[in-house]
Amino acid sequence: MKITGYRSLTAFHDWRRPVGDVNGVVESGITEVPVLLVETDAGLTGIGLGAHGDIARLFPAVEGADPRAVSTLYDSMLSHVFKSGHAGTTFGTIAAIDMALWDLKAKMADEPLWRMLGAGDRFVAGYASGLCYGLGDDAFAAHYEAWADRGFTAAKIKGGRDLDRDIARLEVLRGILSRNTARPALMLDVNEAWNCKQAIRHLAEIERRIDLTWIEEPVRRWDAAGHARIARTAKTAVATGENLTGLEQYNPLFDAQAVDIVQAGSVWGLTHFMRVAMAAHARGLPVSPVAYNANPVAHAAAAVPNMIGIEVQDFAFPTGFSVDQEIVDGGIVLGDRPGLGIEIDEAVIAQGGSSLGWNVRGGPHRRPADAGLRLVPENRRAAL
Structure with missing residues (x-):
């Protein structure tokens, strides 16, 4: 079996409540779920979840390979980008491919991954x-x-x-x-x-x-x-x-x-x-x-x-x-x-949908300007 291609989808998760942390909240409770589908010449498809914006750059590291060699392919992807580094979006893309490969490996064995x-x-x-x-x-x-x-x-x-x-x-x-x-x-x-x-x-x-x-x-x-x-x-x-x-x-x-x-x-x-x-x-x-x-x-x-x-x-x-x-x-x-x-x-x-707020200015992925600089808890600051 060989890896032949990939497709990307965007699903949505409706949490049915506002979600977030101290850095920001998504009031709509709807967030994106990026899905990576890794295809093979045998008709099996592996599912990987997570943002994978660097897929075009990383896919050549695994294309044509046997998906069962997951650990070797993981290191191959790290080696593929070693000059520019593997943090951030690149690491997320490696993770999505890696997840899809593990899914494929277990499907080939006809076993649950656990x-x-x-x-x-x-x-x-x-x-x-x-x-x-x-x-x-x-x-x-x-x-x-x-x-x-x-x-x-x-x-x-x-x-x-x-x-x-x-x-x-x-x-x-x-x-x-x-x-x-x-x-x-x-x-x-x-x-x-x-x-x-x-x-x-x-x-x-x-x-x-x-x-x-x-x-x-x-x-x-x-x-x-x-x-x-x-x-x-x-x-x-x-x-x-x-x-x-x-x-x-x-x-x-x-x-x-x-x-x-x-x-x-x-x-x-x-x-x-x-x-x-x-x-x-x-x-x-x-x-x-x-x-x-x-x-x-x-x-x-x-x-x-x-x-x-x-x-x-x-x-x-x-x-x-x-x-x-x-x-x-x-x-x-x-x-x-x-x-x-x-x-x-x-x-x-x-059928689509929309996520409102996860990556916008002020959302949970944006660090507030005063984070780490609050000398007293917020509820006492107004009196100062």
Whole structure:
């Protein structure tokens, strides 16, 4: 079998609620889901999810190759762009191709990917999330009540601008999850909104009220010294890594003992996640993949020895997607459909839609000008 071509589609996910973080909120709750279809001369098609704007430049690295050589082709793609580097859009494109190749490899073996990768259990433990920053208090509580109904005992909220609001919401979350466990796991993600001193001061106040399981991305992703200082000072674990594009970017964090929970963005692909997981495992650290539509990296998460839990953000899937998995009992139950278990209805996807706000000025992907510069929480600034 040989790789012969590719096609790109754009599906849409309707979250049915505003979604976002401290950097911005998509009020419409509708976001794009880029889909890459990698075709073969045998008629099989592999599905990769994620932005792949550099596909024309990277496809020659895999064209004509046997898709089963996934690891070799991953390194071939890295080598193909080594002069200009592989970060950003390029790394996302490598990930989408990589995901499609793993899907093809498992389909050729007529097995679900989790089984082909050697997992012994189809269940993947998870924690509830939901990009919940834009929800009002009642909607916030109702959102996490729905996760508790599905057996979740761990959850993460978005915060980082209003400390009193963050603490109040963590207390609400603790009360909701307490019907499933006496000691729920509570996480706070501030999406790089703080500086080091803010993080130390705010965490000290949070920890007087909350048994916080981890603080996620307290400072900028590359700030190994800052993360290390926070890790030494705070009682809670420090989680980071979802925005790092390549294993070499983790080395400063590892060397500084600056990370307790090693994260990898699911949007960066399966091979990246598995290599990060092994690097963390060699250092006695747990790994946690950050969510993406249809949870494709759950297959790889099921097969690594140090997985602590996968982020799960929604019960539904993008329009036109059929996904062979269930979200129950506090995690994901993967099915038996070959490959990633994802089938798409191109006719439904072709009917189109529109995403409003994800990449516009002021959306969640744009860092606010005062991020990391807020000396006091926002709710107290007006009085200064």
